[in-house]
Amino acid sequence: MREVPRGALALAGLAVGILLLAWFLIFSFVFLPRGMVG
Amino acid sequence: MPETEEGILRSEFRWAVIAVGLVSVIMIAVIYAGLVQHINPPSNIETIDPNTLHLTGEFSEANLGTFVDATGQVTSRIVATQFTFQPQCFVVPANRPVTLRFASPDAIHGILITGTNVNTMVVPGYISQVHTVFTKTGDLLMPCHEYCGLGHSQMWATVRVVPEDEFKPNAVGRVSCASG
Numbered sequence: 001m002r003e004v005p006r007g008a009l010a011l012a013g014l015a016v017g018i019l020l021l022a023w024f025l026i027f028s029f030v031f032l033p034r035g036m037v038g
Numbered sequence: 039m040p041e042t043e044e045g046i047l048r049s050e051f052r053w054a055v056i057a058v059g060l061v062s063v064i065m066i067a068v069i070y071a072g073l074v075q076h077i078n079p080p081s082n083i084e085t086i087d088p089n090t091l092h093l094t095g096e097f098s099e100a101n102l103g104t105f106v107d108a109t110g111q112v113t114s115r116i117v118a119t120q121f122t123f124q125p126q127c128f129v130v131p132a133n134r135p136v137t138l139r140f141a142s143p144d145a146i147h148g149i150l151i152t153g154t155n156v157n158t159m160v161v162p163g164y165i166s167q168v169h170t171v172f173t174k175t176g177d178l179l180m181p182c183h184e185y186c187g188l189g190h191s192q193m194w195a196t197v198r199v200v201p202e203d204e205f206k207p208n209a210v211g212r213v214s215c216a217s218g
Contacts (some may be wrong), residue, residue, distance in 0.1 A: 009049070020060060031077070035097055037155040037170045038078040 057147045080158045082167040088143045096165075097141045103214050104128050106207040117158045118147035118182065122188030127196040127215035131205035132175050140166040148184030151197050159184060172199045182186065 045137045071077040091097040097117055104114040111133060112200065117124045118140055130136045140160040150157040153174060158166045172178075182193035198215055207213050 009053075012053075016060065020063075023064065024067070027071075031155070032071060032075060034077075034153065035171055035173055036076040036156040037157075038076055038080060038167060 077155055080166065080168045082165065084140055084165040084167070085163055086165050087143070088162040091141050091143055096139070100126070103212060104130060106211045106213065108211075111135075111137065113139060115139045115141075116195070118142045118149065118193075120144050120187050120194040121163055121182075123149075123180065123182070123193065123195035125195070125214070127198060129198045129205065129213045129215055130172055132172050132199050133201055133202060134205075135169060137172055138168045138170070140168075143185040146184055147182045147186050148192070149180055150183050152179045152181075154178070156180075157183075172197075175199045175201050 086095075086097070092099065095101075097115060102115050102117060103187040104112065106112050112134060114128050114130060114136065116128065116138070119142060138156065140147075140158070141164075142160045142162045144162060146162065147160040148158065149160060154170060154172065156168050156170050158168050160166050176199055178199060180195040180197050182190055184190075186193065196215070205213060
């Protein structure tokens, strides 16, 4: 049972990290290249 | 892994710091896009009477479409109605600032232009205005993206982005899909 809580942080960190990376990929490769609007 | 109450609190605090940090990073990215790249949500407050906009004034039929004024400013005026855009095709130049203005006489519509960040609602009683610069030439799709009735799925227009040298206004400054 001791191992489970340690893995929780790794899992949460990995999941959030993947989502953050996906956000930045779409932001830099789709959103910014689509150019100026206002 | 912490087993004490204090240890748990410390872990939670660290995770909260990380979460706030992530949100801040995202906010900085959005502010950067707004200030440096000039990518902002369109914001315009201008009212117009939806019942008479087609009769006189800016959105009367002869005034719709793309016009270049004396200062070289390119403005496209489009009426969004159930269930068509008028005009259904309009021309814009590439690599030049363009102002798009929309009005609706009936229901709430919305437009987006594929491949660009142009995206705004068109609400009866208000004029929606978007400034942008088109970089890629070609025909872009501009569908209505706000459900406006049974014909909503058939409501779309073509945005023809032409290279600078092909963008030639006629004597009154109009450029239309029909010419050239």
